[in-house]
Amino acid sequence: MTDGELEVTGPVDALLLLSFGGPEGQEEVIPFLENVTRGRGIPAARLEEVATHYRQLGGRSPINDLNREIIDHVEEELARSGRDLPVYFGNRNWTPMIEETVRQMTADGVRTAAVFATSAWGGYSGCAQYQEDIARAREQVPGAPSMVRLRQFYDHPLFIERFASDLRAAREAAAPGARVVFTAHSVPEAADAVAGPPALGGRLYSRQVAEASRLVA
Known part of the structure; x- marks a missing residue:
């Protein structure tokens, strides 16, 4: 899809x-x-x-x-x-x-x-x-x-806000200058490479993880 x-x-x-x-x-x-x-x-x-x-x-x-x-x-x-x-x-x-x-x-x-x-x-x-x-x-x-x-929810406002809220709390508790690293459940390049319907082309998984990370940050 x-x-x-x-x-x-x-x-x-x-x-x-x-x-x-x-x-x-x-x-x-x-x-x-x-x-x-x-x-x-x-x-x-x-x-x-x-x-x-x-x-x-x-x-x-x-x-x-x-x-x-x-x-x-x-x-x-x-x-x-x-x-x-x-x-x-x-x-x-x-x-x-x-x-x-x-x-x-x-x-x-x-x-x-x-x-x-x-x-x-x-x-x-x-x-x-x-x-x-x-x-x-x-x-x-x-x-x-x-x-x-139902729709995928990687960019749903409530999904993003929960992560953003937890990130804000973690930043407040972290040492000054701590870096934020976003991770993914699957290996993005491997997930993108798995054969599936043509509509899944264009690095869909990677793009959605990157977009969610952007919205959370």
Whole structure:
């Protein structure tokens, strides 16, 4: 996709929070990593090497808990505004898998859902792959609801202001002359090079990270 996302132009009767997923116990670490790397021929020894990072945390990634916290806040805000909109949770690589969630949404009679993907950025893994996840899940579930992705939020004013506020606090607490270094979750050049739909060309990931950094600074 390009920098812009499809906007929801009609009524929706559900919201789906779509994320990457993560293990929640030691026994889940290797199966999770096998899901992440499926089809890439990654040696088992390499998976074990990566697994040590999760095992140091008891085998539990914080991502699912953070997403559940987001959902709690969204549901509270919906209740305050008087919106009767159920919120669902689905992942790409670990339970609750998006296919399971779409199956439940279909059983609940959901017709049209807005999809909030937790990656702020464009590029393949942060954007187009989530589109593939949605398409795959809908193909596997007869009668699945229509789904539309909400906009990427790398430049959303609230997203930027939170980072800017934290940066101001850090600068005040830092030693005089301390330098500010912006980092990215993915390796920008590698992320830009991943093959994907033609619309993802033009170093989309790098441009969005640079623009967010500019706005925060």
